[in-house]
Amino acid sequence: MPIIINLDVMMAKRKMSLNELSEKVGITLSNLSILKTGKAKAIRFSTLESICEVLDCQPGDLLEFHNKE
């Protein structure tokens, strides 16, 4: 998929672990892991909002578009 999720980069910048983020955002570790590994097919605005709030960032910091061509 050409959309890349830079969740691990933002987590590293904020020095936050996956467990901590999971607790603060309120989504399960497995779902967060799916998001982090790029297996997710879609992300809800509510989830994106929560992650942005906890990591204090913009949606653009988390999502990146990479054209394969």
Added chain:
Amino acid sequence: MKTQTILNIMFFLAWFVFIALLIKAGTILTTFSISWFNDMAAEKMYFDLDLSMYKSYSPIHYSLIVINKVILITAQAYVALLMTELLKGFNLKNPFNHLTVRLMEKICFSILVIWVMSIIHNAHLKALEKSVGLSAEYLDGSYLLWSALVYVLAQVFKRGVEIQTENQYTI
């Protein structure tokens, strides 16, 4: 709850049909073997199935008709077996899965085989009727319609699997 009960009843019905068809195929095969020693057996192959006129006309045609009938019944039994597997693995909470789609596709192709076999059978009987004047009992030719219907359902289920997977991976 009601749907689950209906599915359970259908599961047992499919098992019943599977066993009944196997018995039918076995009976025809047995009477076919006996008919080589006793001509009376060809008159009552299975309930009202009388193939004695074909036997008296030509043993080769008689054998071909019996073999075709046995293959047809076995294929029908296979479809019934696939139905039991489909109903056994059917989960109403998570109905769209790859196993269901694969089984539906198998059922579709098996029905297609039955359709081809019934066409061969009917063509054979028609040729005999024309050339020798033996009255024939043709098989139902609507199998193609059933096959197409199951194929469409399989494609719908395939799309269902895709939507379900997408839903599962929406965070």
